[in-house]
Amino acid sequence: MLQLFYDHNDFPNARKLKDERFHWLQDIGAVDLGESQPDSTGFLFGYQYSYSHLINQVGDRPGIHDRPEEREELIHLDEVLRVLAVNGIEVPTPQTWVLEIDEELPRDLEFPLFVRTRKSSWKRGGDQSKVRNLNELADESDLLRRAFGWDTTILVRKWLDIAVAGQWMFGDAPQEIRTWVIDGQPVAWSFHYLHAVPNPVGFPPSPADLSQLKSMAALVAKPFRSRLIAADFVRDTNHNWHFMEAGPGANAGTAHEAVFKYVASRLIGNETDLAGDAVGGRL
Numbered sequence: 392m393l394q395l396f397y398d399h400n401d402f403p404n405a406r407k408l409k410d411e412r413f414h415w416l417q418d419i420g421a422v423d424l425g426e427s428q429p430d431s432t433g434f435l436f437g438y439q440y441s442y443s444h445l446i447n448q449v450g451d452r453p454g455i456h457d458r459p460e461e462r463e464e465l466i467h468l469d470e471v472l473r474v475l476a477v478n479g480i481e482v483p484t485p486q487t488w489v490l491e492i493d494e495e496l497p498r499d500l501e502f503p504l505f506v507r508t509r510k511s512s513w514k515r516g517g518d519q520s521k522v523r524n525l526n527e528l529a530d531e532s533d534l535l536r537r538a539f540g541w542d543t544t545i546l547v548r549k550w551l552d553i554a555v556a557g558q559w560m561f562g563d564a565p566q567e568i569r570t571w572v573i574d575g576q577p578v579a580w581s582f583h584y585l586h587a588v589p590n591p592v593g594f595p596p597s598p599a600d601l602s603q604l605k606s607m608a609a610l611v612a613k614p615f616r617s618r619l620i621a622a623d624f625v626r627d628t629n630h631n632w633h634f635m636e637a638g639p640g641a642n643a644g645t646a647h648e649a650v651f652k653y654v655a656s657r658l659i660g661n662e663t664d665l666a667g668d669a670v671g672g673r674l
């Protein structure tokens with residue numbers, strides 16, 4: 392029997408982040424990892440701390456996913472993009488340069504650029520991570536390396552003019568959609584900034600948008616082993632969709648309760664109803 396798991400040690404963090412996922416999991420019958428048995432099978436939701444943390448959680452529970460090696464493939468955006476490239480998978484995504492410490496800057500950088508680390512953008516709202524020239528890039532890289540470590544790998548991506556869904560604390564919220572892919576099959580989507588903008592402009596997406604997102608999500612997920620992958624896409628001001636990033640669905644946040652419950656249930660073979668609304672639904 393497949394089961395859904397959470398780890399109660401994540402609760403304080405969830406409270407801080409106003410992350411409701413563990414309540415929703417409890418609603419649908421998930422159990423604490425502490426109650427699992429060596430032969431338990433299923434899927435664990437939680438946060439991404441480190442490889443060793445996940446080994447501590449499920450190392451002696453071989454039937455519980457993600458397995459650490461499944462998770463690891465999806466932690467670093469440069470690695471995700473590299474794996475897509477070596478597998479010949481082409482999805483529209485901003486050109487990306489990887490900046491290693493002490494390496495000369497690539498000569499073909501095209502400003503403006505979006506700056507983030509390989510793990511996270513850190514800042515909220517894209518505009519704060521925009522740099523217009525080499526000086527701004529140096530300043531921003533400095534800040535990121537001070538916060539995350541002197542040898543942090545930095546990614547710079549060609550700037551996209553992203554369509555605006557609405558306003559929040561940090562300025563413009565993007566028209567960004569999180570797709571949820573189970574065992575390689577895209578099953579649902581949710582507006583990614585729902586916590587910030589309850590009634591976004593540009594939603595619901597058209598059936599044509601959703602069918603395009605579905606194909607793109609399937610392509611992105613193809614080379615990865617994790618049972619649940621979250622792949623994010625943004626719409627630019629010309630109405631074109633771009634792949635942003637993909638990560639482990641186990642750690643992927645959402646404010647869309649119905650979509651989350653639908654996805655989690657499907658992971659353990661329970662196909663429930665999901666009517667869908669303007670900000671999320673089936674794919």
Ligand SMILES: Nc1ncnc2c1ncn2[C@@H]1O[C@H](COP(=O)(O)OP(=O)(O)OP(=O)(O)O)[C@@H](O)[C@H]1O
Pocket residue numbers: 485505507510511512513514516517518548549550551552553565567623625635636
């Ligand atoms: N190339 C780009 N041009 C313009 N804006 C961007 C670009 N890339 C990202 N953004 C904006 O910045 C936001 C955060 O970027 P991204 O998703 O890469 O990092 P993140 O979500 O902070 O990473 P993580 O989810 O791992 O914490 C996106 O939602 C998008 O609005």
Ligand SMILES: [Mg+2]
Pocket residue numbers: 623635636
């Ligand atoms: Mg993101």
